[in-house]
Amino acid sequence: MTAPKIFRPDLNDPTRPKRGLTEQDLAEKATVYRPDLLDGQTLLITGGGSGMGKAAAFLAVRLGANVAICGRDVEKLERTRDVIAKETGKEIFIQTTTIRDPEAVEELIGSVHDKFGGINTVVNNAGGQFPQDAIDFTRKGWLAVIDTNLNGTWWMMQEAAKRWRTDGKPGNIINIVANVERGMPQAAHTCAARAGVIYLSKTLATEWAPFNIRINCIGPGVIETEGFAMYPEEALARFHQANPMKMRGDAWDVAEAIAYFASPAARFINGDLMILDGGQAQWGVIWPGGMPDYFNEGGAA
Ligand SMILES: CCCCCCCCCCC/C=C/C(=O)SCCNC(=O)CCNC(=O)[C@H](O)C(C)(C)COP(=O)(O)OP(=O)(O)OC[C@H]1O[C@@H](n2cnc3c(N)ncnc32)[C@H](O)[C@@H]1OP(=O)(O)O
Numbered sequence: 001m002t003a004p005k006i007f008r009p010d011l012n013d014p015t016r017p018k019r020g021l022t023e024q025d026l027a028e029k030a031t032v033y034r035p036d037l038l039d040g041q042t043l044l045i046t047g048g049g050s051g052m053g054k055a056a057a058f059l060a061v062r063l064g065a066n067v068a069i070c071g072r073d074v075e076k077l078e079r080t081r082d083v084i085a086k087e088t089g090k091e092i093f094i095q096t097t098t099i100r101d102p103e104a105v106e107e108l109i110g111s112v113h114d115k116f117g118g119i120n121t122v123v124n125n126a127g128g129q130f131p132q133d134a135i136d137f138t139r140k141g142w143l144a145v146i147d148t149n150l151n152g153t154w155w156m157m158q159e160a161a162k163r164w165r166t167d168g169k170p171g172n173i174i175n176i177v178a179n180v181e182r183g184m185p186q187a188a189h190t191c192a193a194r195a196g197v198i199y200l201s202k203t204l205a206t207e208w209a210p211f212n213i214r215i216n217c218i219g220p221g222v223i224e225t226e227g228f229a230m231y232p233e234e235a236l237a238r239f240h241q242a243n244p245m246k247m248r249g250d251a252w253d254v255a256e257a258i259a260y261f262a263s264p265a266a267r268f269i270n271g272d273l274m275i276l277d278g279g280q281a282q283w284g285v286i287w288p289g290g291m292p293d294y295f296n297e298g299g300a301a
């Protein structure tokens, strides 16, 4: 019997390089937007304690928004709140929440609503997965990835929409998915979940239009963040080769796309998917668990 290939990283391993933008970058990086673009808007960003969510929170605050973030790890949330306060003088709202628990999600939407008097945009960014050949997924592993990325996003969408319907207020949902147009070997669980979110979003863009709720998705390709710690170094060394531009994006690329979708400039965009991947949808493939011989040039046909 072949043993399943597993990479279970120690996320606190001090020998691995730190990845992603620094907090100084997030405080200082230039933005194309005017400083009051999101004045008076409230954004709730899931997974805002790291990576793209943290960058989006920073940028939204810098553009004048009220921001709330959630995640499972309170230390990450507190650190983000404190550094944003230090760099911008503005206090964001944090609440420890797993998006996998619908009751916790209901509480979160209620608290953010009470804190800021409403929510304009929900950014469903929380998510993740582990690299593995699908044939070796455990049942628990499959369920964990589907529950986080599909169910968790759905609970957020439904609770926010119910609140907007009750209040008679417009709503805006931005779902961070992934570039799954050609599938993604060794990431079948997340592909299934993200494809589910994309078509959920397209469907509800019509169904919820009478409530004045818009829904769009952003599909990032390889974006260098703290989340890279989930992958082995030998795979990371090849990640940038998986698109025609042969580069990695950064969290600011995604944060600026989120700011665009949160702004009035996107008022007529609904049910769309923005792919932000340097062309990976056209060319390039990542094998985060190692490429099987079959796909090597000269491998078995
Ligand atoms: C998947 C490969 C992607 C391809 C790489 C291409 C890169 C470019 C394209 C970009 C794709 C996306 C990249 C990113 O998303 S980077 C950001 C990554 N960040 C995260 O993933 C953070 C959040 N992730 C998690 O919290 C977890 O991964 C998870 C989603 C699984 C939820 O975790 P939870 O805490 O609920 O679950 P557990 O850790 O307790 O695990 C539950 C069971 O899941 C199985 N499991 C978990 N980890 C692994 C592993 N490394 N390998 C194999 N199986 C795993 C296992 O059955 C767990 O149960 P047990 O603990 O009882 O064994």
Ligand SMILES: NC(=O)C1=CN([C@@H]2O[C@H](COP(=O)(O)OP(=O)(O)OC[C@H]3O[C@@H](n4cnc5c(N)ncnc54)[C@H](OP(=O)(O)O)[C@@H]3O)[C@@H](O)[C@H]2O)C=CC1
Pocket (backbone or CB within 6 Å): 046, 047, 048, 049, 050, 051, 052, 053, 070, 071, 072, 073, 074, 076, 097, 098, 099, 100, 125, 126, 127, 128, 129, 148, 152, 176, 177, 178, 179, 219, 220, 221, 222, 223, 224, 225, 226, 227, 228
């Ligand atoms: N980086 C990349 O190349 C790509 C990333 N993505 C997706 O983009 C999103 C952001 O990723 P990125 O910034 O790179 O990685 P990170 O790992 O930094 O961000 C993921 C965030 O999700 C939060 N999270 C995970 N599970 C839950 C949960 N059950 N409830 C609440 N929060 C949760 C984590 O917070 P905490 O630990 O506190 O729970 C963390 O802050 C993810 O959905 C990711 O899968 C998609 C394509 C490419």
